[in-house]
Amino acid sequence: MLDSLPYELPELVTRAPLDTHRSTVLPEWVDWNGHMNVAFYVTAFDQASGAFMRNMGLGRRYVDGKLGMTFVLETHVTYDREMREGAPMRFTTQLLARDAKRVHLFHEMFHGGQGYLAATNETIVMNIDYATRRAAPWPAPVAVRLEELWQTHKDLPRPAKAGRVMGLSKK
């Protein structure tokens, strides 16, 4: 485990849920159906996970400094409503669980102007050692920040769309 990180960490945001990430639907994210393609919802959510990691102190410098990386193990998306080119997006992020190496996150994507829920993303992200490319415990200062965030997120209600198993419910 890394005992420290060789750069200054940003001020920790502990709002519950986190509500800082914003983005816009890019022209190249739109497909032949005239809306944001399924894959780019995942890209947009991955950037929200990136914002979560930057808040933890694991931004670009973590990778560029060859200290470590974070890999997504698994992701579940619900597509709730279409988004068109240029639509502003607002993301909220809830920490559902954490352990020594992993976080379990739940993102919601809203249309930034109209406010409707466009999609949700439940995801597991793991810390990776740069040299071995294998799982490794969070750096010590990150573990401290995760605990601090957990204290504000642990009592949030569990989102209704978290923990879904896919299937056709027969009527």
Add this chain to the structure above:
Amino acid sequence: MKLPPYPLIDLDLAAPFDQHRTTVLPEWIDWNGHMNVGFYVVAFDKATDTLCNQFGCSWEYTREKVGMTFVLEAHVTYDREVKEGDPLRITSQILDHDAKRLHFIHCMYHGTEGYLAATNELMLMNIDYETRRSAPWPAWAMERLDKMAAAHKKLPVPQQAGRLIGIKRKK
């Protein structure tokens, strides 16, 4: 509609369906030096097009303004890294279907080394072109979906299907 306004291709009843091939493009690589999580879904979405072409609900379906297919929900497991230029083989297995929806799973393999790189479980819905709302599969599509589903029924359900996301605690 009894028949689509374009020719249907020969139906392939191999179980699983095993036609889609692609290669990891340079622009699919992220700062971690491997295919980015979003582009796994780009690759899988193109495999969905190949699958839908089997029952006449792919490119021409939308180009001829007959209908569209929308993804309602997606679950991805990232099992192993793939790098730039890697050949990919994607198989598709139908798990269930009803009058409007299709539940299936793609498995992505490294094309030459053979290892499982990722899986993508999907719920797809048929959409009326005009109203952009759900609609029953056209008759020609339903007939073919029934045949494919019957051919795939004998396959074991992959362990990645029906997953619930969570951090599993070791006892």
